[in-house]
Amino acid sequence: MRAVGLLLQKDLRVLGRSPLVVGAFVLYPLLVAVLVGLVVRYAAERPSVAFVDEDNLPRTLAVGGQRFDLGALIDQVSSQVDLVSLSHVEAEHRLRTGEVNAAIIVPPGFTAKLRSVASSPRLVLESSGAGLGGQVEQRVQALVYSLNLRLQKAYIASNLRYVQLLRTGGRGSFLGNEFDIVGLEKAGRILGLIQRQARDPVIAGEAKKLQTFVDQAQVALGQTGSSMRAVANPIRLETKSGSGRTWLLSAQVQAYALALALSFACVLIAAAAIAGERDENVLGRLARGLVRLGELVAEKITLVSLVAVVLGLVLAVVFGVAVQLGDVVGGEPWQRLPLLVLGLLLAGAAFGAFGVLVGVLARDGRTAALVAFFVALPLVLLGLVPSGSVPAAGWVSLAYPFVHAVRFFRSALYDLHPWATVARELGWLAVLALGFAAAARIGVRRLLT
Amino acid sequence: MLAAQGVSRRFGPRLALAPTSLEICSGDALALIGPNGAGKSTLLSILAGALDPSEGSVVIGASAPRLGWVPQRPALYGRLSARENLELFARLEDLGEAELAAERMLAAVELADGEGPAAELSVGNQQRLNLAIALLPAPDLLLLDEPTASLDPRQRRRLWELSGAVTKRGGAVVFATQNLEELERFASRVAVLLGGELIFDGTTAEFSASPESDVFA
Numbered sequence: 001m002r003a004v005g006l007l008l009q010k011d012l013r014v015l016g017r018s019p020l021v022v023g024a025f026v027l028y029p030l031l032v033a034v035l036v037g038l039v040v041r042y043a044a045e046r047p048s049v050a051f052v053d054e055d056n057l058p059r060t061l062a063v064g065g066q067r068f069d070l071g072a073l074i075d076q077v078s079s080q081v082d083l084v085s086l087s088h089v090e091a092e093h094r095l096r097t098g099e100v101n102a103a104i105i106v107p108p109g110f111t112a113k114l115r116s117v118a119s120s121p122r123l124v125l126e127s128s129g130a131g132l133g134g135q136v137e138q139r140v141q142a143l144v145y146s147l148n149l150r151l152q153k154a155y156i157a158s159n160l161r162y163v164q165l166l167r168t169g170g171r172g173s174f175l176g177n178e179f180d181i182v183g184l185e186k187a188g189r190i191l192g193l194i195q196r197q198a199r200d201p202v203i204a205g206e207a208k209k210l211q212t213f214v215d216q217a218q219v220a221l222g223q224t225g226s227s228m229r230a231v232a233n234p235i236r237l238e239t240k241s242g243s244g245r246t247w248l249l250s251a252q253v254q255a256y257a258l259a260l261a262l263s264f265a266c267v268l269i270a271a272a273a274i275a276g277e278r279d280e281n282v283l284g285r286l287a288r289g290l291v292r293l294g295e296l297v298a299e300k301i302t303l304v305s306l307v308a309v310v311l312g313l314v315l316a317v318v319f320g321v322a323v324q325l326g327d328v329v330g331g332e333p334w335q336r337l338p339l340l341v342l343g344l345l346l347a348g349a350a351f352g353a354f355g356v357l358v359g360v361l362a363r364d365g366r367t368a369a370l371v372a373f374f375v376a377l378p379l380v381l382l383g384l385v386p387s388g389s390v391p392a393a394g395w396v397s398l399a400y401p402f403v404h405a406v407r408f409f410r411s412a413l414y415d416l417h418p419w420a421t422v423a424r425e426l427g428w429l430a431v432l433a434l435g436f437a438a439a440a441r442i443g444v445r446r447l448l449t
Numbered sequence: 450m451l452a453a454q455g456v457s458r459r460f461g462p463r464l465a466l467a468p469t470s471l472e473i474c475s476g477d478a479l480a481l482i483g484p485n486g487a488g489k490s491t492l493l494s495i496l497a498g499a500l501d502p503s504e505g506s507v508v509i510g511a512s513a514p515r516l517g518w519v520p521q522r523p524a525l526y527g528r529l530s531a532r533e534n535l536e537l538f539a540r541l542e543d544l545g546e547a548e549l550a551a552e553r554m555l556a557a558v559e560l561a562d563g564e565g566p567a568a569e570l571s572v573g574n575q576q577r578l579n580l581a582i583a584l585l586p587a588p589d590l591l592l593l594d595e596p597t598a599s600l601d602p603r604q605r606r607r608l609w610e611l612s613g614a615v616t617k618r619g620g621a622v623v624f625a626t627q628n629l630e631e632l633e634r635f636a637s638r639v640a641v642l643l644g645g646e647l648i649f650d651g652t653t654a655e656f657s658a659s660p661e662s663d664v665f666a
Contacts, residue, residue, distance in 0.1 A: 002543075003541055006537060006540050006541055010526065010529065010537055013528075013529070013533075014526070014528045014529070017528055017566075018528070280524070280525065280526055280527060281520060281522050281523065281524040281525075282524045282525065282526065283499075284494060284497065284499030284500065284518070284520060284524060285499065285518065285520070285524045285538070285582070286541070287498070287499055288497050288498035288499045288516070288518065289498060289516075290538075290541040290542065291541065445501070448499065448500055448501070449460060449500070
């Protein structure tokens with residue numbers, strides 16, 4: 001262990017003398033983390049959608065006596081997706097070539113059917129069925145749902161005007177026919193008059209019955225509005241906006257940024273450090289009794305674990321300060337830092353052991369760094385693929401520390417009860433670290449030839 | 450002191466060293482000669498314990514000799530200074546007063562400036578540092594792989610003085626060389642390798658009289 005300590009001091013001194021290299025190891029993965037985050041966010045939030053208007057939609061549309069600003073509605077859609085107005089043929093072509101993720105088609109007669117209130121007009125959504133098609137479908141479904149709600153309100157308001165006419169009486173129209181209605185209020189007054197003036201007690205009695213019915217009907221119709229609204233919307237969703245975390249400070253992004261930074265920095269440093277011993281031709285000198293090869297592997301893994309702790313804490317502190325300055329709520333970055341250190345150590349060990357394995361297989365320093373990058377990149381990207389969408393990607397990524405590091409950091413920093421997740425992911429990281437370290441120990445003799 | 454018993458080494462399909470037996474005794478100044486690719490460096494690496502033989506073994510005598518190894522290409526950390534290299538290897542050798550040992554070796558190989566990164570030293574000075582690291586443990590057996598290739602005449606003399614001191618105190622020196630003048634001046638014994646096979650092992654006088662003396666012809 002003394003030899004491990006001496007080599008560790010040497011490597012830390014060498015790292016300290018290479019500020020540009022260390023800076024690149026820190027800044028490059030951060031840059032990658034931000035870029036990946038931006039790409040994922042853009043892809044998730046702004047799919048490209050073709051808009052085909054075959055009905056020449058008017059800017060405003062009157063339905064049930066209410067005016068709808070269709071232009072504003074289309075603008076609303078444009079804020080959620082990248083809406084491109086196209087002809088039907090062009091939309092079909094771009095959908096086939098993947099230039100747009102979906103197409104919303106307004107068929108001829110849409111407006112007329114909507115105005116008639118006689119049947120439901122159709123809005124057609126064509127999606128590519130792959131990639132972001134599902135997301136677009138969900139958004140358009142949400143939009144149609146919201147549009148239906150607005151139309152419902154208009155229809156209810158229109159029907160309520162007829163109910164009001166029944167209660168108060170007056171002049172009305174339906175499907176172009178105009179008519180006069182007495183109304184329940186006036187009918188009640190007339191029936192009261194009949195009761196008072198009728199000499200025949202039978203007629204007065206019947207009139208009283210009718211007046212009672214009219215009174216009850218008036219009370220019942222008075223409740224019609226709220227009843228209709230309640231039936232139309234059995235459950236109402238109330239949306240409140242508060243001062244939650246911004247996207248950049250979200251738990252997800254912090255966890256990914258930490259894991260991405262560690263993944264690249266640790267693997268590259270470990271691979272370059274072990275291969276560097278061979279490049280400097282000192283391995284033979286060390287291996288002839290000064291340092292056991294297992295100790296050399298352990299030393300490189302320890303070095304990278306320490307680098308991971310320092311790098312991870314710097315990132316966590318930067319995020320923590322940003323959270324404080326932004327006065328946002330919803331996490332415990334400071335209280336959970338000690339727990340984070342444990343995860344950083346083990347994640348660093350797992351990434352480091354993988355890097356050492358890459359280094360002993362690649363053998364020379366430059367090749368090791370290049371191979372480490374080329375191997376780490378796809379493995380990280382596999383970890384970014386949602387686990388349900390491509391099962392094979394999920395299985396492969398389980399054998400790489402990235403997903404376990406992400407889960408650990410997310411849970412350790414923000415879950416109310418993180419212990420089960422933290423214990424499981426620590427177990428994974430420990431197993432991966434031991435597995436890669438054992439493989440590296442077996443392969444390290446390659447460096448002596 | 451040390452004996453190679455039937456050691457051989459393969460690198461993939463290539464046989465770099467055929468099964469070879471060689472005994473090194475106290476007082477030996479053994480010159481390993483042979484053309485490029487003869488297997489000299491491979492045999493020295495195996496004797497140094499830096500490379501495992503594919504077959505055979507290296508047997509150590511009753512008292513394990515302290516060993517110093519000077520590989521052909523300097524084995525040192527380029528980002529550390531000469532002094533830091535010496536101090537690190539002194540500590541790895543468990544020598545105790547590492548700073549003093551480093552200072553002593555810097556003086557022994559006449560490396561005045563031990564502070565800059567070793568990678569920035571001239572090739573000759575790197576070779577001097579390479580030798581200094583090997584001499585740190587005051588070795589009983591010094592293994593040198595073409596040590597004078599990049600040294601100036603003054604430093605060559607210094608190298609042979611330091612090597613001679615090892616044999617004078619009852620140790621042994623094994624050096625690989627292609628310089629017949631060095632062989633004649635400093636060796637007491639010669640081993641000739643050709644195509645990975647040991648074809649001669651005897652005194653310098655026996656070597657001069659043998660047909661193997663024209664191995665470079």
